[in-house]
Amino acid sequence: MTILYNPFFLLFITFVFLFLFRVVLIKTELIFTVKKKWRLFEDYFHVYQLFKVPKFNESMQRNQLYHKVFVYLNSLTSVEDSDFTNLFTGKKPNEILLRLDPNQIIEDDFLGAKILWINEDNNLVLKIRKADKRRVLRPYLQHIHSISDDLDEKKRDLKLYMNVVGHGDDQKGRWRCVPFTHPSTFETIAMESDLKNKVKSDLESFLKAKQYYHRLGRVWKRSYLLYGPSGTGKSSFIAALANFLSYDVYDIDLSKVSDDSDLKLLLLQSSAKSVIVIEDLDRYLSEKSTAVSLSGILNFMDGMLTSNCGEERVMVFTMNGKDHVDQAVLRPGRIDVHIHFPLCDFTAFKTLANSYLGLKDHKLFPQVEEIFQNGSSLSPAEIGELMIANRNSPSRALKSVIHALQTDGDGRGALNIGRRSTENGPRKLSGEMGEGSGVFGKEGANAVKEFKKLYGLLRVKSSRKSQSFDLNGDQKEGG
Ligand SMILES: Nc1ncnc2c1ncn2[C@@H]1O[C@H](COP(=O)(O)OP(=O)(O)OP(=O)(O)O)[C@@H](O)[C@H]1O
Ligand SMILES: [Mg+2]
Numbered sequence: 001m002t003i004l005y006n007p008f009f010l011l012f013i014t015f016v017f018l019f020l021f022r023v024v025l026i027k028t029e030l031i032f033t034v035k036k037k038w039r040l041f042e043d044y045f046h047v048y049q050l051f052k053v054p055k056f057n058e059s060m061q062r063n064q065l066y067h068k069v070f071v072y073l074n075s076l077t078s079v080e081d082s083d084f085t086n087l088f089t090g091k092k093p094n095e096i097l098l099r100l101d102p103n104q105i106i107e108d109d110f111l112g113a114k115i116l117w118i119n120e121d122n123n124l125v126l127k128i129r130k131a132d133k134r135r136v137l138r139p140y141l142q143h144i145h146s147i148s149d150d151l152d153e154k155k156r157d158l159k160l161y162m163n164v165v166g167h168g169d170d171q172k173g174r175w176r177c178v179p180f181t182h183p184s185t186f187e188t189i190a191m192e193s194d195l196k197n198k199v200k201s202d203l204e205s206f207l208k209a210k211q212y213y214h215r216l217g218r219v220w221k222r223s224y225l226l227y228g229p230s231g232t233g234k235s236s237f238i239a240a241l242a243n244f245l246s247y248d249v250y251d252i253d254l255s256k257v258s259d260d261s262d263l264k265l266l267l268l269q270s271s272a273k274s275v276i277v278i279e280d281l282d283r284y285l286s287e288k289s290t291a292v293s294l295s296g297i298l299n300f301m302d303g304m305l306t307s308n309c310g311e312e313r314v315m316v317f318t319m320n321g322k323d324h325v326d327q328a329v330l331r332p333g334r335i336d337v338h339i340h341f342p343l344c345d346f347t348a349f350k351t352l353a354n355s356y357l358g359l360k361d362h363k364l365f366p367q368v369e370e371i372f373q374n375g376s377s378l379s380p381a382e383i384g385e386l387m388i389a390n391r392n393s394p395s396r397a398l399k400s401v402i403h404a405l406q407t408d409g410d411g412r413g414a415l416n417i418g419r420r421s422t423e424n425g426p427r428k429l430s431g432e433m434g435e436g437s438g439v440f441g442k443e444g445a446n447a448v449k450e451f452k453k454l455y456g457l458l459r460v461k462s463s464r465k466s467q468s469f470d471l472n473g474d475q476k477e478g479g
Pocket of ligand 1: 189
């Protein structure tokens with residue numbers, strides 16, 4: 001019996017009891033009840049002030065603030081965590097929306113202050129501690145304004161703007177627009193998942209840090225260089241990026257720009273929250289097929305950094321290769337993020353097989369993998385095309401991919417002559433891909449070797465990891 005009086009034994013028993021109590025609290029969710037009661041107890045010692053946001057004004061017109069607060073509250077994660085809420089289907093397939101229920105109470109935190117919202121009939125009531133009101137209320141309402149504006153912006157339909165040739169001075173830099181409906185998303189793009197996540201989190205921090213930069217009075221911008229062979233997903237990536245950000249796309253055709261000032265004007269005439277795109281920049285620079293000078297282009301890139309119109313914009317440039325491009329374009333700090341788009345490897349192939357053929361695995365996969373290990377490579381576009389053409393028979397699709405991979409350069413030439421010469425013909429005249437284009441055409445073994453030297457196994461395997469996402473100081477600061 002003396003053991004019962006042993007202090008170590010008592011301590012042990014106490015620990016066991018506390019542990020079990022904690023387990024019971026968590027398992028039975030009693031913890032939530034305890035927290036709730038504690039909050040009520042705490043509230044008892046505070047004085048609250050209430051602010052009502054009515055749905056309609058005195059003349060029965062809609063109160064815009066009510067709409068903004070409603071949009072804002074429905075986006076809060078606390079809606080998801082509250083005791084009950086309404087679920088509705090959204091516009092997109094499989095989309096489920098959470099919507100406040102009448103009499104639901106939502107909790108929010110802002111600058112360390114706790115704020116409650118009560119959804120009454122036709123009124124939203126804000127409950128805030130008197131002690132916090134002076135410090136928090138005004139910035140909190142501004143915060144609601146800007147968040148709901150962003151959310152409204154996200155819901156609207158996107159547009160694709162293209163520049164047309166101007167006639168006379170007053171027609172300079174005119175944009176024509178069509179609805180932007182490209183279905184590409186980051187999920188549909190075959191890309192190293194690590195890299196994809198890095199890009200997504202980079203964009204997410206871009207969106208978040210916007211508020212921060214606004215407060216500092218700094219221009220908030222992001223620029224990307226996408227480089228890699230034809231058909232590797234650069235244009236699809238731009239569409240995915242625009243869909244991800246819900247930004248309009250301004251696609252600049254440099255051959256239709258009359259001079260440097262016209263290019264500047266185009267930027268000035270674009271709206272905020274947009275992606276400005278110049279595709280095949282290397283081709284324009286090497287062919288000199290634009291009236292815009294190199295310094296005009298550099299100023300255009302830097303214009304994003306220094307002028308007001310750089311706000312809330314993303315700029316994207318694409319190239320087939322960086323090797324023959326003037327170093328001034330590539331110098332650190334000019335374009336924030338460089339992303340390499342390599343030819344298809346086995347991992348990308350598996351992503352394509354999954355999305356195009358619904359195949360997670362197949363008995364022919366080991367054979368495909370072996371061929372990829374030997375250095376054969378096609379672009380994702382080429383593999384995708386073979387899969388689409390044979391989508392009713394996965395085995396036939398895989399066999400045709402294997403055949404194309406085995407025949408490699410020459411085979412690919414045969415496979416793509418028609419498509420490449422029509423769809424991508426003029427793109428292949430420049431620098432790096434100029435040599436590659438020989439392979440895609442009919443230039444034979446030397447060109448194949450040259451092509452492999454440029455884009456072969458070594459590059460695909462080892463350099464894509466290290467080069468594909470070059471973060472520089474500026475970018476990290478932004479993120
Ligand atoms: N990485 C990829 N993942 C999924 N699909 C891809 C990928 N790359 C290419 N494709 C498919 O191939 C087609 C052509 O791709 P895209 O136009 O994006 O290539 P690109 O790199 O822009 O080529 P180019 O340099 O010739 O403009 C698209 O229909 C796209 O769906
Ligand atoms: Mg493209």
